[in-house]
Amino acid sequence: MEFINKNLPYILAGISLGGQYALISIGYTMVYGILRLINFAHGDIFMFAGFAMVYLAASTPLYVSIPLVIIITVILGFLIERIAYKPLRSAPRMSVMISAIGVSYLLQNLAWYFTSGLAKQYPKIPWISGSITIGSATTPIVTIITPILTVLLVIILVMLIKYTKIGMAMRAVSKDFETSQIMGININSVISFTFIIGSFLAAISSILYFTSYSTVTPVAGAMPGLRAFVAAVFGGIGSIPGAVVGGLIIGMCENITKGLGWTTFSDAFTFALLIIILVAKPTGLFGEKTTEKV
Amino acid sequence: MNVMNMERNGLNNKSTFSAVSEFIAKNKIGFLLIIVLYSALFILEKMMPPSSMLFVVLKKGAIYALVAVSMNLLNGFTGLFSLGQAGFMLIGSYTYAIFTIPVEDRAAVYQYFDGGIIRFTVPVFIALIMAGVAAGIFAFFIGLPVLRLKSDYLAIATLGFAEIIRAIFQWNKLGPITNGSNLLKKFPSFSSVLFPFTVAGISIALIVLLINSSYGRAFKAIRDDEIAAEAMGINLAKHKLLSFVISSFFAGVGGALLAMYQTTVQASAFKAAMTYEILLIVVIGGVGSITGSVISSFLFIACSEWWLRFLDSETYIGSFKVPLLASGFRKVVFSVVIMVIVLFYNQGIMGTREFSSEGIARFFSRIASRNRKEGA
Numbered sequence: 288m289e290f291i292n293k294n295l296p297y298i299l300a301g302i303s304l305g306g307q308y309a310l311i312s313i314g315y316t317m318v319y320g321i322l323r324l325i326n327f328a329h330g331d332i333f334m335f336a337g338f339a340m341v342y343l344a345a346s347t348p349l350y351v352s353i354p355l356v357i358i359i360t361v362i363l364g365f366l367i368e369r370i371a372y373k374p375l376r377s378a379p380r381m382s383v384m385i386s387a388i389g390v391s392y393l394l395q396n397l398a399w400y401f402t403s404g405l406a407k408q409y410p411k412i413p414w415i416s417g418s419i420t421i422g423s424a425t426t427p428i429v430t431i432i433t434p435i436l437t438v439l440l441v442i443i444l445v446m447l448i449k450y451t452k453i454g455m456a457m458r459a460v461s462k463d464f465e466t467s468q469i470m471g472i473n474i475n476s477v478i479s480f481t482f483i484i485g486s487f488l489a490a491i492s493s494i495l496y497f498t499s500y501s502t503v504t505p506v507a508g509a510m511p512g513l514r515a516f517v518a519a520v521f522g523g524i525g526s527i528p529g530a531v532v533g534g535l536i537i538g539m540c541e542n543i544t545k546g547l548g549w550t551t552f553s554d555a556f557t558f559a560l561l562i563i564i565l566v567a568k569p570t571g572l573f574g575e576k577t578t579e580k581v
Numbered sequence: 582m583n584v585m586n587m588e589r590n591g592l593n594n595k596s597t598f599s600a601v602s603e604f605i606a607k608n609k610i611g612f613l614l615i616i617v618l619y620s621a622l623f624i625l626e627k628m629m630p631p632s633s634m635l636f637v638v639l640k641k642g643a644i645y646a647l648v649a650v651s652m653n654l655l656n657g658f659t660g661l662f663s664l665g666q667a668g669f670m671l672i673g674s675y676t677y678a679i680f681t682i683p684v685e686d687r688a689a690v691y692q693y694f695d696g697g698i699i700r701f702t703v704p705v706f707i708a709l710i711m712a713g714v715a716a717g718i719f720a721f722f723i724g725l726p727v728l729r730l731k732s733d734y735l736a737i738a739t740l741g742f743a744e745i746i747r748a749i750f751q752w753n754k755l756g757p758i759t760n761g762s763n764l765l766k767k768f769p770s771f772s773s774v775l776f777p778f779t780v781a782g783i784s785i786a787l788i789v790l791l792i793n794s795s796y797g798r799a800f801k802a803i804r805d806d807e808i809a810a811e812a813m814g815i816n817l818a819k820h821k822l823l824s825f826v827i828s829s830f831f832a833g834v835g836g837a838l839l840a841m842y843q844t845t846v847q848a849s850a851f852k853a854a855m856t857y858e859i860l861l862i863v864v865i866g867g868v869g870s871i872t873g874s875v876i877s878s879f880l881f882i883a884c885s886e887w888w889l890r891f892l893d894s895e896t897y898i899g900s901f902k903v904p905l906l907a908s909g910f911r912k913v914v915f916s917v918v919i920m921v922i923v924l925f926y927n928q929g930i931m932g933t934r935e936f937s938s939e940g941i942a943r944f945f946s947r948i949a950s951r952n953r954k955e956g957a
Contacts, residue, residue, distance in 0.1 A: 325733050374924055380732055381662055385864050386923045388857050393916035400909035509853070516737065551762075555748035558741030565738055566726045 296426055297546040298539070303430035303499070305538025306437035310492035311515035312522070312530040313444065314485025320461040320525035321481050323380065327387040328367055330512015331394035332486055336360040336493035337409065337503040338398055344410035353412075357490045364486025365479055373475065391509075398505035406502040415498055433495050440488065441531055448527070453480055461525060510554065514541070517561040523574025532572060536560075611937065615782075622774055631772070634887045639774045641886065642879035644838045647781040649862045649874040650788055651831035656860070657869035657933075658792055659824040660804030661728070662736045664856050666832050668743030671851035672719055673712035673833025674840035675750055678765040679758060681708045686767040691760055698757040705769055709780065709837050716833025717826045719746070724825040728818065740853055750848040762849065770841040777838050784831050789871055791827065800824055804869075861919050866929050873931030889914065 311333055318326045339359050343352035371390045375383045415429045448454035456477050459467040468474050496511065497503055518537040522529025537557055544553045564571060622639070629635065648666060655661050680703045682690055691697035703711065727738045749755065751762040759765075771777065791797055799820050802810040811817050840846045858881075866877030892911040896903045922929065934940075 323733075325737060371920065371924065375927075378927065381656070381868075382923070382927055384662065384733060384736065385860065386920070388860065389916065389920045389923050392854075392857060392861070393913070393920055396909065396912040396916045400907065400913045403908055513737075513740070513853075517741075520734075520737070551751055551753075552748050555745040558744050561741050562726065562738050565730055565734055569730070569734065 294546070297542050299426050299430045301539035301542035302535065303433040303495075303538070304542060305535035306433040307492045307496045307534075308511065308515045308518050308538050309437050309531040309534025310440065310488045310495075311511060312519040312534045313441070313488050313527055315516045316519040316522070316524055316527065316530040317457075317481050317485055319519065321457065321464075321478060322372070322383075324372065324383050324387065325516060326485075327384070327512075328371075328390040328394060329485065329489060330508035330510075330515070331391045331398075332360060332364055332367070332508070333489040333493045333496075333512060334398060334503065334505065334508025335363060335394060336490040337497045337507060338402065338407065340494065340497070341407045341409060341503055349410075349412060353494065356494070357487060360490035360493075361483050361486045364482045364489070368479060368482040373478075395505050395509070402505060404505060406504045409497040409501050409503055412494070412498055415495070427499055429495055429498050436491070436495070437531065440491065441527060444484070444488075445527060453477065457481060514554075514557050517557050520561060521564050521571055523571030525575065526571070526573040529571055529573035610942070619775065619778065622778060626774060636774050638879065638883045638887055640771075640777050640842055642882040643774075643777040643781040644835055644842055645859070645862060645878040645882055646875040647784050647838065648832055648835035648859055649866065649878045650785050650871055651828045651835060652859050653863050653866075653868065653871065653874045654788055654792070654800075654831075655824055655828040656863060657867075658797065658804060659800040659821065660807075661821060661824065662732050663739040663825070663828075664736045664853070664860070665723070665739030665743045665829075666859050667851040667853065667855040668739075668746040669716040669720060669829040669832035670836030670839060670855070671743075671746055671750060671848060672716040673836030674846045674851075675759060675765070675836075675848070676715040676833070677708045677712040677837035678768045678840050678846045680711060681705060681768040682765065683767065690765060690767055691757070693763065694756040694760065697760070709834055712837035713830040713833040716836070717830040720826045720829030721822065724822045728821045728825060740856070743851075743853065743856065747848050747851055759848070762847070764845045764847050765840075766845040768840070768844075770844045777842065780834065780838060784834055785871065785875065788827075788831060792871070796820070796823065864929055865919065865922055867931035867933060868929065869933035870929070870931035870935055872936035873929055873934075876936070877930055885911065885915065 311329065314329050314332075315326060318324060318329070336356055336359075339356045340352065343355050347355065367390055371386050372383060375386055415432050416427070418425050418427050419431060448457060456467070456472045457480070459470065459472060460474060460477050464474070497507075500507075514537055515534065518533035519530045520533070521536060522531070522533030537560070540556060540560065541553050544550070544556050549556070625635070648670060652663075652666050655663050679697075679699060683702060684700060687700070688696040723739070723742050727735060727742065730738055750759050752759075753761045755761070792800070799810070799815045802813065802815055803817060803820055807817065836851075862878045862881050863874055865881065866873030866875070889911045892906055892914055893908050894906065896906050
């Protein structure tokens with residue numbers, strides 16, 4: 288009991304951070320499942336949502352700005368796909384990845400330009416910024432809300448993919464790009480829809496994440512983005528439950544390494560985890576095995 | 582494989598001297614151009630004030646050219662999409678710095694760690710080679726597990742290793758060697774632009790020789806089709822590791838040069854953003870073109886350090902404030918240009934072609950013949 292009481296704040300914070308990573312990593316995993324592309328810009332979409340909130344909350348009430356942030360982020364994700372990835376659909380995979388890195392570079396530089404590189408204070412959101420006491424531990428409400436919201440959103444997403452027509456199309460495209468095209472699936476709308484879902488979840492995650500970190504900087508999306516990608520690989524790329532489990536594990540690990548006083552190594556540890564899983568079980572925890580045909 | 586062996590034997594049988602003289606005779610104009618370039622640099626340095634922006638561009642451009650070519654060897658010629666270049670540069674620059682800080686200055690540099698535990702220095706030239714070797718050794722051990730991975734997984738794993746290397750070098754427990762997260766300084770640096778040009782020039786020449794050898798042909802075969810290359814008897818694991826280690830060796834040397842140029846080193850500067858920048862230089866120059874990488878690194882550095890600087894400062898023409906110009910605008914313009922190149926000119930400046938003296942000669946003779954036709 289003593290141990291739990293002492294470490295409860297770390298564990299709770301870990302679960303909450305893990306939930307936020309899980310929401311971002313769903314975006315990675317879905318895009319990778321369909322396009323076989325690491326969307327390096329995804330972390331920056333997440334950062335962009337943070338800045339959008341900072342600026343919108345300054346001029347509009349929260350019940351307007353939160354939906355607006357989500358809409359703007361979704362539009363951004365959609366546009367990035369249309370402008371930067373769609374023209375390269377038949378190009379080698381390396382070019383698309385370079386394009387993704389270019390978009391990420393562009394978004395970071397744009398953010399730097401508009402904010403002069405200064406960290407901006409994230410607005411306080413009344414329902415989730417306060418704190419709450421559980422047992423002997425006091426934690427911000429956001430640590431309680433995040434896991435609940437994550438689970439809820441994931442359930443909705445899984446239902447969407449399992450039972451709707453567009454979900455079925457997404458599964459088909461991720462199985463076989465060309466064949467599903469022959470079967471009459473409109474590839475472009477499926478891909479756009481994937482980016483829209485990914486950006487939507489990134490926007491939600493950014494609201495939760497930046498509420499607990501309180502400032503936004505132009506490079507704020509880079510590391511969470513990479514960690515969420517590691518989470519997606521860890522859970523098995525293409526698998527949504529895998530992304531959630533991976534996100535939770537990465538979030539917990541990060542907070543435990545920080546709790547033990549190894550802050551310098553928290554990123555290194557995440558990547559060490561990635562390399563171990565890639566070498567030992569490249570398909571991740573829940574990934575499907577693919578065979579390469581010659 | 583047989584053909585390759587025969588070629589290798591053939592080269593060995595010929596006396597080295599005659600091979601070299603034949604090589605020089607074949608590339609007479611090229612060598613002449615190189616000599617002209619170096620003497621022009623020598624004269625420029627005598628004539629212009631040393632604080633001129635031109636020298637900043639030339640020095641930094643030469644260093645980035647070396648690093649970009651080393652990345653191109655991996656990404657463009659072997660088809661391994663690696664994003665670990667900043668990590669290997671970090672190893673190189675730290676190795677160089679650690680072994681060349683004069684003994685009497687160590688107490689001041691390692692002020693939090695009792696002067697460090699290394700109490701000797703080595704000459705600059707040996708330290709440069711040590712920098713490359715250290716990076717190469719790290720690359721060997723990283724490459725063993727990582728090179729089994731395919732394209733994007735390889736990219737993310739090498740990016741991860743670069744981050745791990747950075748964390749290790751900033752670790753306080755290693756402070757007596759690496760000075761923790763503090764600056765390393767007071768090691769010997771260069772003042773003449775000829776130094777980075779010579780080191781980078783020799784290194785790039787070695788890479789070109791490698792690419793034109795039978796190993797280089799094996800690399801290209803792996804790039805074009807891994808399975809076909811394996812079927813032709815190329816040992817994939819061996820050649821990939823070789824390319825990875827050699828690329829890292831030269832990235833390490835480039836890192837050491839960068840340390841000399843900056844006169845201080847700090848691990849926190851070698852972020853993934855640095856790798857991205859080098860990757861973009863390679864893309865602008867053309868993936869798979871050595872001369873393209875060289876040209877684009879000079880262009881990139883000239884634009885970011887010199888020609889486009891004005892975009893970053895607020896400017897008034899009379900009382901009219903030029904719109905948009907503000908701190909950070911230069912990088913925005915840059916990233917837009919890069920996106921345009923990636924999307925519409927994905928060949929870059931050179932594609933996979935090379936800039937050669939014969940090419941120029943052909944170009945001029947074509948113009949001459951066209952003029953003659955128009956005249957007739």
